[in-house]
Amino acid sequence: MKDFPSKYDQAAVETGWRKAWASDDAFRWDASLPAELDYVIDTPPPTVSGTLHVGHVYSYTQADIMARFMRMSGRNVLYPIGWDDNGLPTERLVEKVKKVRGGTMSREEFVALCREVIPQYEDQFRDLFGRLALSVDWSREYQTISDESRTISQMSFLDLYKKGLLERRLEPTLWDPADRTAIAQAEVDEIEREGTLNEVAFAIEGGGEAIIATTRPELIGGCGALMIHPDHPRAGELVGKRAISPLYGVPVPIIADAKVDPEKGTGIVMCCTFGDVTDIHWWRTHGLPLRLVIDQAGKMKESLPLGSAEWPSVDAEAAHAVVEALQGLKVEKAREAVLAMLAERGVLRERHKTRQVVPVAERSGAPLEIIVTPQWFIRTLDFKDQLIEKGRELVWRPDYMRQRYESWVEGLKWDWSISRQRHFGVPLPVWYSRRPGEEGTIIVPTAAELPVDPSRDLPAGYTADEVIPEMDVMDTWATSSVTPQFVSRTISDEFSLDEGAHKRLFPMAMRPQAHEIIRTWAFYTIVKALHHQGELPWKSISISGWCLASDGAKMSKSKGNVIDPIKLLDEYGTDAVRYWTGTSRLGNDTVLAPNTLKQGKRLVTKLWNAARLAHLPLAANPITPSTARADIEAGVIAHPLDRWLLGELAATIEAATVAFEAYEYAQALREIEGFFWKTYCDNYLELVKRRTRFEGAPDAEQVSALHTLHHATTTLIRLFSPFLPYVCETLADLFRGEGDGFATVHARGNWPLAADYPEAGLDGETGALVLEIVGGVRKAKSDLGVSLVAPVERLVVSPAGEGTSLGALRDAVEAARADIEELAKAPGVTVEESAPADLASALSPDERVRVSLTLGPAPVQA
C-alpha cells in the first residue's frame, strides 16, 4: 500500500480527483445497461444571472448526495447539467455588465453582447459545481440557448400550437412597465407600502353625487362604471343612474355587483380598464368599454379619443386639456397631478393613509400594470383539475410540499403567457402572412426547419415581403420547463430528435429543486409534460429548503448577510461544507451554522486519522481479505470483538441503506457518523490497539484484527463517500495495492451489500458487556480523579441490574480478557457475584455492570 501522510490536505487533492473523475467517465450514464437500472435526474440548470449563492451549494449538494447513493447502490444514474442562459434574468445581467439597455439597440447587437458575456458566468458555475464535486455527467452539459435547446423549445411550441393548447390572444395582460414586457402570474411579487385611499366625488346625472374610494386616481380617465354592492344603503337610489367622472366628464353607469366589499372605502368603487383583476372581471361580465389610459412604458397616453361615440364626454374640450396636462407622466407623477386637479375642483374629499400590498414584477420590482396587447398563452385554466390530479400522482419529498403546488394551481387566474417583448430568448417560431387573401394568417415552420429565427429566416415558399415576423421571444420558463425533454430529446411522437429515448427515460426518477420555484419550474414542467404526452415528467420531486444566514434570516444583499460560497469552501473545505448540507433534511430550511461546518471538518480529520491507524499495521503486514462475512465464516476473523464490530457495522449499513432509499440522507449520515465516532473510534479502536502492536509475523488474533480493520475502514470510506467525496476517494486510494489502477470509490455498485457482512448484531451481548466493563473502568478512574492509564492493582467486575447474568459476564471477560486488561492497565480481571465492599467502584454507563478496583503503585519515574 501507499505511504500514508500524517496530515490531510484537501486543497492538494481536489484538482487531481476532479481530473480523475472526468477522465474516468466515472459518472457517465451507460446506455448499454438494461433500462430497469436507469435513474434519471432532472437537474436544475442554474439561471445565469451573475450570482453564486450559498443556496446553490446547499440544494445542489443535497441532490448530489442522493445521486451518489443511487449510483453506488447500483442504479445507472443519468445526471445531466446545463445552464439556463436565456431570458430576462440573463438580459438583465448583460445590461448590468455592459452598462447598456437592450431596448435601445438592435436585437443582433444585443444578442452579440449576450454571447460575449455569458461564457464567463457559466465558467463560474462550472468551477463551483466542479469544486463541490457534483457527480454530474459533464459530457451532457447543455445551454438553454443552444441550437438544440432552441429546436426542442420550438418543438414544444409547435406541438402545443397544433394541439390547440397554445394560442395568440388580444386581451388584458400583466405588464411590467420597467422591462416593457408581458409577464406571467408566476412572476408577480408583492411589496407592502404606505398608500393613500382617496375619496373622490362623482356627480350623478340629475343631481347629487356618489363618493368612491381609490388608491389610483390617475385611472379615473379609464373609468367605465361605478360599482356598488346590492345591499349598500344607496344602491336602490343609485343603481341604474349614470355618474359623471370628474375631470374627464365621462358618463358611466352605476352597476350593482356582489363582488364589491361594502366594508371597504366608501362601499362604492370605480371600475377602470384596468386597475386589478376584479376590474377585468367586471369589464367582461358587464360588457364595459375598453378605455386604456396607460401605455407600455407605464406613462399616461398622449391622446385619448374622448368625445367619440365609444368614449363620450360632457365636456370633451376640458377632458382633452386634462389629457394634455398628464401626457407622458409616469403613473406616480400623474397620480399627484390628478389629485391636485381633483382638489382644485373640490371633488377630492377625505384621504386616509393605508397599508397597501402592491403587485410588482419580481425581476424589475416595478408595480405592474394591466394593459391589452397580443400575447401567446398556454392554456392552463381549463386544466386545473388535471394538473392537481397529476400532482397527486407525483411523490413529493417532503410530502407536504404538494400543498404549495396545489394551492398555486387552485389560485391560477391567468393562462400562462409565454411571449416576451425582449431580445434574448428562444424566438417564437411564427410569421404572420401578408399575402392577399390570407392576411394575418399564422405561419409556423416544420420540425425539420427548426430552429428558426423568424426575424432572419423565412417560411418555405414565402418572400420577405409576404410575411411579418413575430419578434417576441419565449419566457425563460417556457424553455426551462422542457429540461426533461432536453435530455430525452423528444417532445412528442411527432417532434423528436431521438426516437426511443423518451420511452426509456420518461418519466424520470427525480426532480431536485428548491421550494421557491414550485410555482414556476415544477409547475411549468408538469404543465408541459401533461400537454405534450399526458404524462408526468418524473416519478418524484425532492424539494430542498433554504439556506438562511447565521442569524436565521434569509440571506439578502440589503441585509448584508450574504456569504460567498467560494469563501465558505476555502475556509472549511468542500467535504465539510457538504457535510453541513448533508445534516439537513429535504424541505428544511437551515441556518449556515459555523458549528456544523466545524463538525464536518473534525469528522474529515477524524476519519483520516482512524484510517491511518488501520493503515499502519496493514501496510506492514499485507493481507488478502475476502468479504467480511467470508472471512468470519472461514474463521480468519475469530476474535469476539472483531465479530461484534462487524455485526455492528452490518447493522449500520442496513440502517443507512434504508434511510437513503427513503431519501433520508441526513438520517443515514447520523447512523454512519454515530457508528464511526462512538462504536468504532471511541471503543473498538481502543480495544484493538493491543493486537495491532506486534513484531514479526502476526498470530491468529492479530490476523483477525488486521482483517477487521481492513473491512471496517474500507466500508466506512464507502459509507461516507456520498457526503465526503474527496477525503473518501483519497483514503480509498491509499488502501489500494501499489500496482492497482485507479477505480473510483464512487463507482456504480460500490455501496456495501448486506450479503458481504455478517448478520447484524453478531456477538452483540459480548460486545455490549465489554463496553460496559470498559465504561465502568473509565468512570471509576474518572471518579478517583486519576488518568485513564493509571495502573490498577486489582480489578473486579460483577453483575448489576437484572439483565446481566454472571455467566454472560464471565463469557464476555473471557472473550476479551487481554484487551480489557490492557485498556484498564490491570494485571488481571476477575468476575465475582457481588462487588467487594472494600474497593472503590462505579456503575457502568448502562448500569449493567459494577466495576471495582484498587489502584496500583505509581509508576517509577525514570
Next chain:
RNA sequence: GGGCGCGUAGCUCAGCGGUAGAGCACUACGUUCACACCGUAGGGGUCACAGGUUCGAACCCUGUCGCGCCCACCA
C-alpha cells in the same frame, strides 16, 4: 382570510406512543505511541401553553400563543 411547516438543553438540531438525545458551548480530569481539529467523566430541559384520548403523550386529538413560509385579498 385560508393552508403548510416549525416552536425539545445557552446555540444548531434529532427523536414523533413506552424511563428525555447528539454536536457545539460549559465544568472537572487526562499531553494514552491514529487524532489536542483528542480522550474520559459531568452539570444543564415542567419537550411553547391549556384542555382531551390512553395503563402511559415531547410524540395522537382540540384550542391558544409565537416564528417562518405558501396562497388569496389588494377599490
